[in-house]
Amino acid sequence: MLRLALTPRWLSFLALVLVLASIFVGLSMWQVDRAQHKNDVLTAQDVDTMRPFNDVLDAQVPMPQRLVDQRVSLSGRYLPDAEVLVTDRIHEGDSGFWVVTMFEVAGAQLGEEAQLSSPDTATAKPIAIPVIRGWVADAASAADHPAPAGDIDMEARLGPVEGPLQASDLPDGQVRSVSTSQLINMFDVHTYSGVLFPEHASMTGAGDGMPHVDLEAEEDGKGVDWQSAIYALEWIFFAGFAFYIWFQLLRDAHRAQQQEEFGGPTEYVIVKQAGEKDLQSRGSQTGDTQTSDTQSGRTDTRRTDAGDTDTSSTRNTHAGGTPQ
Numbered sequence: 001m002l003r004l005a006l007t008p009r010w011l012s013f014l015a016l017v018l019v020l021a022s023i024f025v026g027l028s029m030w031q032v033d034r035a036q037h038k039n040d041v042l043t044a045q046d047v048d049t050m051r052p053f054n055d056v057l058d059a060q061v062p063m064p065q066r067l068v069d070q071r072v073s074l075s076g077r078y079l080p081d082a083e084v085l086v087t088d089r090i091h092e093g094d095s096g097f098w099v100v101t102m103f104e105v106a107g108a109q110l111g112e113e114a115q116l117s118s119p120d121t122a123t124a125k126p127i128a129i130p131v132i133r134g135w136v137a138d139a140a141s142a143a144d145h146p147a148p149a150g151d152i153d154m155e156a157r158l159g160p161v162e163g164p165l166q167a168s169d170l171p172d173g174q175v176r177s178v179s180t181s182q183l184i185n186m187f188d189v190h191t192y193s194g195v196l197f198p199e200h201a202s203m204t205g206a207g208d209g210m211p212h213v214d215l216e217a218e219e220d221g222k223g224v225d226w227q228s229a230i231y232a233l234e235w236i237f238f239a240g241f242a243f244y245i246w247f248q249l250l251r252d253a254h255r256a257q258q259q260e261e262f263g264g265p266t267e268y269v270i271v272k273q274a275g276e277k278d279l280q281s282r283g284s285q286t287g288d289t290q291t292s293d294t295q296s297g298r299t300d301t302r303r304t305d306a307g308d309t310d311t312s313s314t315r316n317t318h319a320g321g322t323p324q
Helices: 008-044 137-142 180-186 215-219 226-262
Strands: 071-091 095-106 128-136 151-158 196-199 289-293 297-303 314-316
Touching: 008 226, 071 128, 071 137, 095 151, 128 151, 128 297, 151 180
Parallel strands: 128 196
Antiparallel strands: 071 095, 071 151, 095 128, 151 196, 289 297, 297 314
């Protein structure tokens, strides 16, 4: 098979496979670089530098991905009547609730691309952002930890919002996700496409019975871009599959070549002359006597050494047995 593989035809096929495999490997490396680039972009943002909240994010517009985990400083006040409990939140292995309260931001502004039902609503509603104040083991415990009153200076990290989840089967005031699209339907406010994780418990009213929730702990282990990683593995698989197809075609061609060289199975054809009921062996040498039986009679034929045929006697017998 090696000799066949080194022929010009199959070497040309192999060269084509190498080109395709190189393209596939290149696409795989591009996916890896793309995943690394995402991490580099997030790292290069220097999210640990404190920035004024109103300088980095406007209300009613999407939040750029690069702002996730950004440290911000802001001032404002909590809206105690605009509070929800988010179910199924884990803290140190226990399931409980997040206490989320809307925080009205001082000096907040709507984004230029904000879509409002009417221009009057721009000033008619407060502009507030959800704040993760802490974690409680049961819903009743949240009432023991009200939000601080008055104006508050806050330092926090920006986190992403979650998609809306159906919550009609939950008690009033409970939801399954921190979704601003749900919160604006529950409370008459303008809001942001992000949430705040305060850095200190003194800014949230957290304490005994309501531990502080940290964004870094929530985001731990989420730095891998699994989508790009899976795509990279798929391109490697395609490269290997191209070599597999080439090998299968080469093996089939080698088997066909062997059959042509050594020939196929030998076939024998036996011809029976007309009138013969059974196959009989006949002598092929000169001088042999051949006997032919027919349904109507029997003829004895003798060959001479010269090859001539000498009929010494011919006897026909009818069905009745009377010689003629």
